Amino acid sequence: MTTVTDKIREVIREGGALPVDIATLGDTDDLYAAGLTSHATVNLMLGLEEKFDIEFPDRLLRRRTFESVAAIQAAITELLDEKVAA
């Protein structure tokens, strides 16, 4: 089964968000240090919204939410749980 983390990695790879291959980075590695720009962050957010059929609320639209695969996973899991609850 494809996990949330796998899907996140897929969006990062397909969107060309990073100048390096995402496979070379661990889940907690800093994506900004790996070359994620603020412009690319917005495209990454859009890609994630599309992939998971979610909308990031404004409170999650900050730099730290997208600093690593693990951080993104935490935010998305929270949003997916809310969706189930609703």
Place this chain on the structure above:
Amino acid sequence: MSDLLQRARRVGAEVAARHAGAVDSQARFPRESFAALKAEKLLGVMVPTAFGGPGASISEILSLCHAMGQYCASTAMIYAMHQIQVACIVRHGQESAWHRTLLQRLAGEQLLLASATSEAGVGGDVRSSVCAVEVDGARLKLSKNATVISYGADADGILVTARRTPDSPASDQVIVAVLKGDYRLEQTSTWDTLGMRGTCSNGYWLHATGDVAQILPLPYADISAQTMLPTSHLTWSSLWLGIATDAVARARTFVRAEARKKAGSLPPGALRLAEAVNLLQLMKSNVVAAAKLYEQALGSAEQLTALSFAVAMNNLKTGTSQMAVQVVNHALLICGISGYRNDSDFSVGRHLRDAHSAALMVSNDRILANTANLLLVLKDDPGLFS
């Protein structure tokens, strides 16, 4: 009026205003203004009391920029750019021993700080660097082809952005604070412009060496979002408002003199003056609201790095920069030929030329494109006071 503001007004009226014409015509550093600002200890005002400064708040700093903008826009712009650098050290340097010492020196010696963010080869994107910090043991080395270092030749220190290491991607940047003696400047271009002629924003090759402790601990991306970007847009907007305020003051005097000559009838420029004052109020409200927003967010990295905050600061900049020109243009229409002349008390030519820099220094088109990108994900905020 605060004591700081009184001192700033004194420097403005007695020194900056007197030399503003010469600074403009000769495109030279406003050295008289800065000697006076140093003497009045107005350069290190943001330094917290723990480090020997008066710990002025952001709104006090904005008042000073606004005051100075009414006398000499070049002085005000240099003053603003210096305060932006000081703000970075105040907000992000207190955990580092080297920067704590720098804070003490900023207050004690009233050092003037410049910045080297622009670089050849990055297409004007200050969030990308070509140059990199090279570390050898405890020492660092750095060379940057800086397209602009405003008042670089007259500064006591420069905050330089660079890639963290020679292997880092272009966007992984740090700020290095280098002081006179640490660096050598080779001038590569001159500054002969329409306005803001005294900022002496020449290009330079900067060659610096120093201690690795001179690197600010937080990544530039965070410093930029939390401090450099908001304080830039706030201080600049305040001084642009200062330029517009002085132009309107000249227009007011002009209209009042006309009214006195023909008491009982409304002078031809009176309606337009009403419009100009209306625009000036909108501009001021914009600055004050954004300053409040920043003060509320201060201390919260979460709020300062929120996309909605970045959009608000972007809007402040693009909005006030356009309004500054509009307001000064109104003042010109009101004063007519007297405003157009360079040798009259109602002259607003320098104001207009200086104000035109606002939309260009950090191009509004670039900022609008950034806002447009953020709006792709940002949701609506329907509240009035939220």
